[in-house]
Amino acid sequence: MASIPHSAEKDIESSASSTDMLDTMNFPASKPESQAIEDNSTPPPPAKDEEGTLLAWSQVLMSHLVSFNAWGYLNSFGLFQAYYTTTLLPSVTPSTISWIGSVQILLSFLVGSVSGRALDAGYLRHVLFLGSVLQLVGIMTTSVSSKYWHLLLAQGICKGLGDGLMFCPAVAVVPTYFVKRRRALAMSLAASGTATGGMVFPVMARELMPRIGFAWTVRAMGLVVLVNAVVILALARAKPAGTEKRPWFEWRAFREREYALFCVGMFLNWWALYFAFFYISAFAKTQLNIDTSTSLVLLLLINAVGLPGRIVFGLLSDRFLGPLRTLIPVALCTSILFYSWAAVHSLSGLYAFCALYGFFGSAIQGLFPASCASLTTDLRTIGARTGMCFAVVSIAALTGSPIGGALVQLHGRYLDAQMFGGSSLLAGSAALVAAYWVSVSRRKVDV
Secondary structure, eight states, X not given: OOOOOSOOOHHHHHHSSTTOBTTBOOOOOOOOGGGSOXXXXXXXXXXXXXXXXXXXXXXXXXXHHHHIIIIIHHHTHHHXXXXXXXXXXXXXXXXXXXXXXXXXXXXXXXXHHHHTHHHHHTOHHHHHHHHHHHHHHHHHHHHTOOSHHHXXXXXXXXXXXXXXHHHHHHHHTGGGTOSSSSHHHHHHXXXXXXXXXXXXXXXXXXXXXXXXXXHHHHHHHHHHHHHHHHHHHHHOOOOOOOOOXXXXXXXXXXXXXXXXXXXXXXXXXHHHHHHHHHHHHHHHHHHSOOOHHHHHHHHHHHHHXXXXXHHHHHHHIIIIIOHHHXXXXXXXXXXXXXHHGGGOOSHHHHHHHHHHHHHHHHHHHHHHHHHHHHTOOOGGGHHHXXXXXXXXXXXXXXXXXXXXXXXXXXXXXXXXXXXXXXXXHHHHHHHHHHHHHHHHHTTOOOO
C-alpha cells in the first residue's frame, strides 16, 4: 500500500505526530491566529524557524525513505499477488491471497495511529529501530515461506507491524521543521517515497526473478530496505518532547456531522482504492494473456505516476482550493476510471488506465489526512481525530481487496469487482460532498 496545516505554535509539535500518513502528506495553508486553540493560557512562543536548513531537509529525506520502505513495498504487492496466485500457491484463491496485503495495510494504519505518540515522548529513533527490525524480519522470512500461513505471518503481520511503527512518527517530524513556508513541498517530497519505492521494487522483480528466482529477489529487496534503514536511523532527529498530555480518543468528534460524513466517505474510497494496485498484474496475465515481465511494467507504471499525482494535487490544494475541495473531484475521477476499467480489452488500453488511475488514486492517499485536518479547528484534538479516522479506514483497507477478489472468483471475470469498486468510490465522493456542504454551512474554513 496516508498533516497539520497550521502556524508554528508549540501545541502543533504534540498533536501532529499521532496520525500523519502515506501517503498522506499534503497540507492546506496556515490558518489565522483566530483559528488557533482558544483558551485562557498564555500562548507559547513561536517555534524556531529552521526551514531551509540542512537539518530540516534531512528529515524530509528520512521520511521519504521510510515511505519508500513501508508503502513503496506495500504498493508493489501486485507483483506478489500475481506470483502467489499463478506459481507459489495456485490452489489458493486470489481473494484469500489478497488478505496478506490487506492485513499489512490494516496494521500500517492501526499501529501508526498510536506509534506517533513515540515522537511526543522523545522515542523517535527507538521506535524507528524496532520498526526496521520487524520490516527486515518480515521480508527475509517471506523469502523462505512456502505456505499461505507463512506468508500471512511474515509479509502481512510482521511487515505490517514494522510499517505501522515507522511510518507515522517519521512523517510527523517533518511539519515540526517546516512551520511557515514550503510545507506542502516538503510533505509532498516526503510522500513521494511511496511512488519511488513502488517503482524500484517492481523493477527489481522484473529483472531479478527470471535470473535468481523469487527467494533471492525478495532478499535483494530486503537488502535495499536494510540500507535505507541505516540512513533513516542516522538522519532521524526529533525536536524536544512536549509535556502536555493529550487524549487518546476524541469520541465526541463523531457527533459532528461533517466529520462523521468524512469518515464514511474515506471508508468507501479506501474500500476500493487498493484493488487495482493489488490485481492489475493478475488481470493482465489472466484476462489479456500478458507475460509476467509486461505485467510488472504495468505495476511499475501505476506506481510511478503517483509521484507527480501527489505533488500536483498537493500544491493545488495548498495554493488554491484547500484539501477537501481538491479531494472531491479527484475521488470522482477515480470512480469514473474504475468503471472505465471494464472497457479495457487491450494492452494499450491497460497502459492508459494504469497511468490515469495511478495519477488520481495516489492523490486520494495524499489528500486524505490533510482533508481530515482541515475539519478540525481545535489543534489539541487533531491527532486523536485523525487517528480515529485512520482506524475507520483501516477496516476498509482490510476488507476491500478480499471482497474484490471474491467477486472475481465468483464468475471468473473482473466485471463484478470493477462495478463494486466504481460504485464504492462514487458513493464515497457523494459522502465527501455532503461533508463539505455541512462544513460550509457551519462556516468552516480551508476545506
